[in-house]
Amino acid sequence: MxxxxxxxxxxxxxxxxxxxxxxxxxxxxxxxxxxxxxxxxxxxxxxxxxxxxxxxxxxxxxxxxxxxxxxxxxxxxxxxxxxxxxxxxxxxxxxxxxxxxxxxxxxxxxxxMRPEINLDNYKDMVESFEKPAITDEQVTERLEKIADAQGKFVDLKRKRAAKKGDSAIIDFEGSIDGELFEGGAAKEFALVLGSGQFIPGFEDQVIGMKIAEEKVVKVTFPESYGSDKLAGKDAEFKVTLHNIQEKAKVEIDDAFAEKILAGQDDKSLDNLKNQIKAQLENEALAKLYNEDLKPALLETFVTKFDFDLPEFVVEQEIDVSLNKKASTMSEDEIKELREDAAKLESLRETFREDAQRSVKATFIIDALATAESVKVDENEVMQTIYYEAMQMGQDPRMAYDKYKEAGYLPAIQMSMVEDKVLTQILNSKIKEA
Structure with a gap:
């Protein structure tokens, strides 16, 4: 042989x-x-x-x-x-x-073969930076939002017209071209004005109404509305305002802090402010990382590290991009590509540079994860999917199974590894105040 x-x-x-x-x-x-x-x-x-x-x-x-x-x-x-x-x-x-x-x-x-990447001095490629500063005004603003969320709606002490932020107790009955439609009516419904709970324009027209007033509210359902029968249609709602409630102001004091910090040893207002400041700092840092520092850092690594890429992995990435493009094309355009090999190859080549950068970034993150001892196991992936599903009111198990059946778990895991490893590298470069 x-x-x-x-x-x-x-x-x-x-x-x-x-x-x-x-x-x-x-x-x-x-x-x-x-x-x-x-x-x-x-x-x-x-x-x-x-x-x-x-x-x-x-x-x-x-x-x-x-x-x-x-x-x-x-x-x-x-x-x-x-x-x-x-x-x-x-x-x-x-x-x-x-x-x-x-x-x-x-x-x-x-x-x-798996590429050989020389990671010598990779931390020297990362510049030090200062953690975002949080002002007292920002802490006060967040405190007021928390207090407002704790407030309860109460009847007006002095009658007036409804305004933004009020809870309007209304009856409404909707019709299109004079015909009532399913789900378009309710009695004594508590609508917080300005909440965006109803279709655009409805709440704006309730603002200014007085108790016992009746009014015809005219609106147009959005084209993207969930019901095909209603999407894009003009509608009229007969509205009766029964009562107006305003949110009682909650005093921001030690008693308020004690309620918020229940279960903690230090329930003082000062401690609550410190915790809010720390939370705002973490939020600001996360925003800085996600919108600026992480993309810039990955771009730096992709630009400065030079190594050979496995051809078949690049070709697979090009295939993914080509398939995405094909999903947006007409049948005639797809047919033309099938009949013209040169044109298809030319289209494939337009994705090559981005595919190479994507593959390169993936191998760099994999190497950095090893260097930084960063791992994300399947249980951590499951917990993340479960949490996000619950936040969106979805069934966690069904969401996880859906991602698994679609073959998305490895991509989610890799995304989590990228996030953790870049965060860990950046954290080591924060300047101490």
């Missing part, structure tokens, strides 16, 4: 081989002899089946198994010549050429 190897670069290699017919025949003979010990053929006792009968019974399958065994030998010998271990490979070897001749098989196998 003739084997020729070519290490294209540190991440890609090619193995070419010419497998003689004699090698395939010898493999067929060996496999057939082994099968005589286990094969069940009518008319013969187990272990006593002649080789000729096994060959006749299994025919083409024996040839396929013999070729597969020869290919494994090609791969093993090729990797030995390349001085590449099996565990250094990523993905499956790609058989790019397999030609059967009368006396031999010509085969080309492409393999990809």
């Amino acid at each position: 003739k084997i020729k190897t070519n290490k294209i670069n540190s991440a890609n290699a090619q193995i070419e081989a010419q497998i003689p017919k004699e090698t395939i025949d010898a493999n067929v003979e060996k496999i057939a002899k082994n099968l005589t010990k286990t094969a069940s053929v009518q008319g013969f006792r187990k272990g006593k089946v002649p080789v000729a009968v096994v060959k006749k019974q299994y025919g083409e399958r024996l040839v396929q198994d013999a070729e597969a065994e020869a290919l494994r030998e090609v791969l093993n010998r090729g990797l030995d010549e390349l001085k590449v271990t099996m565990d250094a490979l990523i993905g499956e070897p790609n058989i790019s050429n397999f030609v059967k001749n009368a006396d031999s098989i010509e085969v080309t196998v492409k393999v990809a």
Whole structure:
């Protein structure tokens, strides 16, 4: 068997081989002899089946198994010549050429290796920065929002017109072209004006109404409204305002702090302010990280680290981008691409640069995660999906299963690893005040 190897670069290699017919025949003979010990053929006792009968019974399958065994030998010998271990490979070897001749098989196998990335001095690429400063005014503003959320609606002490922030107790009855529609009516409904709970324009027209006043509110359902029967339609609502309630002001004092900090040892207002300040600092830092520092840091790493990329991974990334593009194209456009290979290839090439940067970033994050000892296990992924599902009022288990069935869990896990490793690196660069 003739084997020729070519290490294209540190991440890609090619193995070419010419497998003689004699090698395939010898493999067929060996496999057939082994099968005589286990094969069940009518008319013969187990272990006593002649080789000729096994060959006749299994025919083409024996040839396929013999070729597969020869290919494994090609791969093993090729990797030995390349001085590449099996565990250094990523993905499956790609058989790019397999030609059967009368006396031999010509085969080309492409393999990809995990890139070698030199991370020396990667922390020196990260500039130090100061944590965002939080003012007393910001703390007071957050305190007032918390206090407002704790406030209860009470009847007005002095009658007046409804204004933004009030709870309007109303009856309403909606119609389109004079016809009532399902779900368009309610009695003594408490609507907080300015909450955006109703369709645009409804609450604005209730503002200014007085108790016992009746009014026809005219609105248009958004084109994106959930019901096709209502989307984009003009509607009229007969509205009766029964009562107006305003939110009672909550005093921000130690008694308020004690209620908010129930279960903590220090229930003082000062401690509440300190905790709010810390929370605001974390929120500001998270915003700075996500909108500025993390993207900039990853771009720095992608630009400064230079290493070879496995070709097949880049091609897979291009395929993903191409499929996304195809999902937005018309049937005629897709048909044109299928009939014009050059045009399809030209379109593929438009995604190559972004695909290379994406793949490069993925390998960099993987290497940095190892250097920073950052891991995200499946349980952590599950907890994150469960939490987000509950926040959105979804069934956590169904959400997790949906992501799993769609094959999204590895991508979610990688995203979490990226977030943790970049956060850890940036945290080490915060200047102490």
